[in-house]
Amino acid sequence: MNNISLKEISIAVNGELHGNDYKGSYSFGIDSRNFENHNFFIPLKGDRFDGHNYIKDVDEKAICVLCSYEKKIKNIRSNIIYVDDTQKALHKLSKFYRSMFQGKVIAITGSNGKTSVKELLALMLKKNQISFTQGNLNNHIGMPLTIINSNHTNEFLILEIGISIANEMKILAEIAKPDIATVTNIGKAHLEGLGGEDGVYKEKTKLFDYVKKSGTCFINLTDIKMSKYSKKNGLNYLTFGSKYSDYYVETREKDFFLNLRGETVKISPKYKNNHDLINISCAASIADYLKIEVSEIVNGIENFCGVKSRLNLKKLKNGATLIDDTYNANPGSFKVALDTLKTAKNEKWLVFGDMVELGSDSAKYHKEVVEYALSCGVDKIITYGKESKTAATSLLGEESLHLDTIEEIFNYIVSNMSHDLSILVKGSRAMSLDKLTKQLVEFQ
Secondary structure, eight states: OOOEEHHHHHHHTTOEEESOOOEEOOOEESOGGGOTTOSEEOOOBOSSOBGGGGGGGGTTTOSEEEEETTSOOOSOSSEEEEESOHHHHHHHHHHHHHHHOOSEEEEEEOSSSHHHHHHHHHHHTTTSOEEEOOTTOOSTTHHHHHHHTSOTTOSEEEEEOOOOSTTHHHHHHHHHOOSEEEEOOOOSSSHHHHTHHHHHHHHHGGGGGGSOTTOEEEEETTSHHHHHHHHHSOOOEEEESSTTSSEEEEEETTEEEEEETTEEEEEOOSOOSHHHHHHHHHHHHHHHHTTOOHHHHHHHHHTOOOBTTBSEEEEOTTSOEEEEEOSOOOHHHHHHHHHHHHTOSSEEEEEEEOOOSOGGGHHHHHHHHHHHHHHTTOOEEEEESHHHHHHHHHHHGGGOEEOSSHHHHHHHHHHHOOTTEEEEEEOOGGGOTHHHHHHHHHOO
């Protein structure tokens, strides 16, 4: 692991070290409740909490803590590095650690599919020394944490980057300085903060501006906006997704074949919808470019079991099928989820939670979800949230079903579901519909 002195860290963050210098490796944490495996505490201030209030809770385990000058801490044994702003210090520290990383940095962003691509690629590279984004630690806090908790001698560092406001990509891409980058697609996600779909395109593609000159970008030719981008920006790039790409998955009757710049290999993916195949071709394109053995690429594809709360299929006790897609929601991911529900041969229900951060066209996008659900043969739509209720009522009138609490939805489902029911549960993370799916799975 990295062997760095506290003095070096204090210089990197423009801070002031109080205590004794120490040289060693660190595991950085921001949550005092889950600090068991960490030894360096970075308290952050949010809208509802201030990590500085919990410094004494980690004092016995911490070698050092960062601390804002305005929060003078007394009577602790840990070394302290005082800084003007701990979040800005986190970013400075991650730039310092990035400068020491000796391997290739791979950055993945996009409106949908970035977590699946990251997990697929990590499986393909697993025989190498790698670090990669854990869970959903992909934002302005999670991505820097991933960098500073990575071993700088590893061969590869895979960074998932999620943004929700304008100029956020510039900040994170400047830190990441990737050797390889991809934008999985451009969709209707975080429209409010990014300034509409054109804003999403503008912000996501800023990632490519920070790829090293010797690096390579990977372009999704199935995405209209991205395919045009590749032709006008003078990038070093390879393409994936369509039959006109360098990398794509071809379907022949019930079989699937991965095309790797002319080499074709049969694959048996567990997830076979069109968006899954595009994700596979994206991850495979990067792995092949990195000269990973084809057998390892295939193993990664065939061992990929999905991502938690993203189109996870679960059998309920009475035999009904639950499709848990509660991680998050936007119009594009809703269409993908409904395409999955559409394949069910039995009765189909949708629990439709509101989508947030869609801006002034939010009502239109909610109505489009209802229209698409009906076109997919959905038999019942249960709405949860103001916007989904308005959309369903406008199209279904008195036939629409709205429930105000997760408990009411749970009780309705368990009282009315049959063994041959397929039920999709989806909404933005703010709707907390994961609580519903947990209750359904645990119901005896």
